[in-house]
Amino acid sequence: MSILKVNTIQDKGGNTIISSDGAGNLTQSFAANTPAFRARLSSNQSVSGSTWTVLSLATEDFDIGSYFDTSTYRWTPPSGRYVINGQVRLSTGMSYMYVAIYKNGTTEQVMAQIDASNAGIQNISGIIEPNGTDYYDLRCYLASSGTIAAGYGFTFMGGYKIIGA
Numbered sequence: 001m002s003i004l005k006v007n008t009i010q011d012k013g014g015n016t017i018i019s020s021d022g023a024g025n026l027t028q029s030f031a032a033n034t035p036a037f038r039a040r041l042s043s044n045q046s047v048s049g050s051t052w053t054v055l056s057l058a059t060e061d062f063d064i065g066s067y068f069d070t071s072t073y074r075w076t077p078p079s080g081r082y083v084i085n086g087q088v089r090l091s092t093g094m095s096y097m098y099v100a101i102y103k104n105g106t107t108e109q110v111m112a113q114i115d116a117s118n119a120g121i122q123n124i125s126g127i128i129e130p131n132g133t134d135y136y137d138l139r140c141y142l143a144s145s146g147t148i149a150a151g152y153g154f155t156f157m158g159g160y161k162i163i164g165a
Contacts (some may be wrong), residue, residue, distance in 0.1 A: 004018055006020070006063075006123075007019060007021075007022060015151045017148070019050060019058050030148075033160040033161055033162070033163055034064045034065055034160070034161060035064050035065030035067050035077050035078065035160070035161060036062070036064045036065070036158075036159065036160035036161065037060065037062060037063040037064065037065075037067065037068045037075055037158060037159060037160075038060070038061040038062055038156060038157075038158035039057040039058075039059060039060050039061065039063070039068050039070065039073070039075075039156060039157055039158070040057055040059050040061065040150070040151075040152065040154070040155060040156035041056060041057060041058070041059070041148065041150035041151075041154070041155040041156070042058050042059040042148070042150055043150045044091065044147050044150050045147070045148045045150070045151055045155075046145070046146075046147055046148075047136070047140060047142050047145065047146055047147070047148055048142075048145050049094075049142050049143055049144035050141075050142075050143070051141065052100070052102075052139045052140070052141050053136070053139055053140055053141070053142075054073055054102075054117050054137050054139050055073065055088065055137075055138045055139060055140060055148060055155060055157075056073055057070070057073045057137075057138060057155075057156065057157055058070045058071075058073070059153070061152075061156075062075050065077070065078075069153070072137075074135040074136065074137050075135065075136045075137070075157070075159060076130075076133065076134065076135040076136075077130050077132075077133040077159065077161070078130075078132050079129075079130060079131050080129070080130070080135060080161050080162075081127060081128070081161070081162045082127065082128050082129075082130070082159050082160060082161050082162060083125065083126075083127055083159060083160055083162060084101055084109075084125065084127075084128050084136060084157070084159035085123070085124065085125035085126075085127070085157070085158055085159065086101055086123070086124045086138040086156065086157040086158075087099075087121060087122070087123045087154070087155060087156055087157075088121070088122050088138070088140050088148060089111045089119075089120070089121045089148065089149040089151070089155050090113075090116055090119045090120055090121075090122075090140075090142070090146055090147075090148060090149070090154050091146070091147040091148065091149040091152035092119060092121055092143060092146040092147050093116060093117045093118050093119050094116050094117070094143045094146055095115070095116065095117065095119075095143040095144075096112065096113065096115065096116055096142075096143045096144060097112075097113045097116040097122060097140060097141070097142050097143070097146075098110060098111070098112045098113070098140065098141040099111050099112075099113070099122045099123075099138070099139075099140050099141075100124070100138075100139050100140070100141070100157075101124055101126065101128075101136055101137070101139075101157070102136065102137050102138075102139050103128070103130075103134055103135070103136055104134055104135060107164070108126070108128065108136065109124055109125075109126040110124075111123070111124040113149050116142075116143070121154070122154065128159075135157070136157075137157075138155075138156075138157040145157075154165070
């Protein structure tokens, strides 16, 4: 029987990956999928028709790294590669709805829900590569004035860093 006893495991560059306190408690030092966040509407939002509207995601479910701003509804993560997603729930029926994640005030990802006659939910997701100053927000465009629904599973935006990318 062989036993290997160490209190630190390091990578090739001498960076600690795992350490032990000698009592069986391990601490990992390698990166997790952070920064990460999820923000949502805290109350229903009225939206005018025929205009792109920033959704007021003022409630954070979590914000690891503190990169989401609840006053501007923007996420400004450090440089890297991330998964970003959003969802919008329309409470009032109309002919169509578009949902977009904007980057620095211009469209980054767009998904259209052509028939929104019975209200509905539209999801959007993508992979982004911000430079550290880029910001992202969630917007919608409605055929006519309507109401966007608030609630934990209704209207939100979230994202997290892809490890190893």
